[in-house]
Amino acid sequence: MAQFDPRRQPKRFTPHMFTAAAAVAVALLAGKLYQPVTAAEVPPLTAEQIAALEIQAFASAGAPAGMSQPETVQVQIQRGETLEQAMLRTGIGADEARAIVRTLGNAYDVVNIRAGQRFETAISRPRVGRGDARLIGLTVRTGPATQLTVSRSFDGALRLRELEEQVSNETTVATGEIHGSLSASAGRLGANSRIVAQAVRLFSHKIDFSRDIKAGDSFTLVFDRTVTESGRTVDTGELIYAEIKGQVFYRFQPEGSNEAKYFDADGKNIRGFLLRTPVDGARISSNYGVRRHPISGYRRMHQGMDFAAPTGTPVFAASDGVVVEARRWGGYGNWVRIRHGNGWETGYAHLSRFARGLRPGQRVSQGDVVAYVGSTGASTGPHLHYEVWRNGARVNPTGAQIPSGSELAGAELAAFQAERRRIDALIAARRAGGAVPTQHGRRRRLPPRPADPLR
Structure with missing residues (x-):
């Protein structure tokens, strides 16, 4: 048996070893379980x-x-x-x-x-x-x-x-298909009534919106607008480009000109001399020619075209000109006559009322509202009676040889072609879903086109 020596301290290995082992185990366990906690940055909410x-x-x-x-x-x-x-x-x-x-x-x-x-x-x-x-x-x-x-x-x-809400300015390319009406279809893509009205006036001498437009017809409108964060249009600028059924309009202001005009891809002013229909959303109820008069019952010459439309529908000036008459005229009821130059005149009859302030001697531009559809005079219902005069004689509005628009040339044509390429680049970028170059050299990414709920 070993002798006990009081001069030597006893060795207590077991308690110290347990304590050390426990400390090491806790440290290892803590290192394995502990991970630094990082707080994810929450982005601020938009309006x-x-x-x-x-x-x-x-x-x-x-x-x-x-x-x-x-x-x-x-x-x-x-x-x-x-x-x-x-x-x-x-x-x-x-x-x-x-x-x-x-x-x-x-x-x-x-x-x-x-x-x-x-x-x-x-x-x-x-x-x-x-x-x-x-x-x-x-x-x-x-x-x-x-x-x-x-x-x-x-x-x-x-x-x-x-x-x-924050607002910003952007160039919008609204491209889609017509379902219901052009106004509703373009409105879903950010266009307001002002932009749609400009487009309708541009196409009025080429397209009859009540007969020529069908569901699924494609359209593209390019315009500047002020828009909120939620995508609501606050205001719009001028219509830069318009395309419906393959017909196109580019807005261009020649140097030295007081106003911008619209041209086709070749630089020809596509605004016709006279509008095809001086009232929107109307149907032709009677053509030019011999017919049985609906009131007298006799066959007689009908020297104009009748467009059936509800009372109060706006009537547009068919071309630039000067108001010659705005008065009551027998069976024509309320009557407006406009002189357009080179012997051409147009007349508008059976009107419910004249546009505010309209008077003889006043200058009007093509597409200006001059009156409203009615049923005054010898009329069986609300409609517009529309006449075209050439050198004092009435002519068939659909068969007359009406002058066409002007065409750009030289330096003006070159400037127009540069503007056309800029607009084409905007449209191509939008259709590709990429960034759209602006006039100031910056690039703006347009939002994806919202889905059409009617498709």
Whole structure:
């Protein structure tokens, strides 16, 4: 047996070894399990996302006890009506209507509110029995890119918030197919009524929109516009290019000219001397020639063309010229006659009224509204009677040898061809889904064309 020596310290290996082993194991385990935590950077919400969340909040807001889920109610101010009265029409109580008007009045003129102003509200109604509805949210647009929102917080208080979208300028290439109407189809791609009206006037001497356009016909419109983050058009510039059924127009302003004109790919001014139809969306109800008169019953010469259209449909000047007559003329009813030069004149009869300010001696341009369709004089229904005169004699509007437009040459033609190549590059880039070069040398990537819901 070993002798115990009091001068020597005993060796205690086992406890120290357990402690060290445990420490090493904990360290290894911690190293294996621990990973540095990095917080992902959350990008700021866009105005469109904020608006979407707001709408979602309105729709999914917890309704008060005994109330239904909120439903969207459109409110439009009627003539002589106050905002409070309009709010009462949603079914909410008088106290709540006053509170909403008071809250909104902190940032909006609720006194001098005009008839026609629209509000979008989210209303919750009682599930059973009678009682007042409850407003969950209200939105009103205060500008092209701004809106005010009144919403109810969790504690029931009303909260006012202003939302402003960023706007930017871009060149838009709207290309697609016509389904329904050109206006609706182009509107889905960012064009507004002003752009569509320009396109319709350009094609009026080439295309009859009521008969020549069919579903599926392709079109392309190029124009500058101011657009919000959510893709809503605030304003548009001039129409730069238009193409329908293979016919094209390029906008070009020759050096020294006071105005821009539209030319085909070869530099020929494709604006005809006279419009093919001086009224949109009309059908020919009677051609030029001998016919049985619908009132007298006798066969007689019909010295013009009749276009059936609803009362109030705008009538356009067929070409540039000077108004010679704007008066009542027997069986023609309200009558307008325009002198266009070189012996050509046009006449418009049975009008419901003249354009505001129209008078003899006034200069008009092709496509200007000069009057509106009616049924005055010897007429059996609303229509436009249209006549073309040559050196004082009436001629067939469809058979007359009407002069064609001018054609560019020399330096003007070279400048036009450079502009045409620039526009063609915009269209090619859009169709390829790539970046579009702008006039200032920068490149802007256009958003992909939204899907057509009717296709």
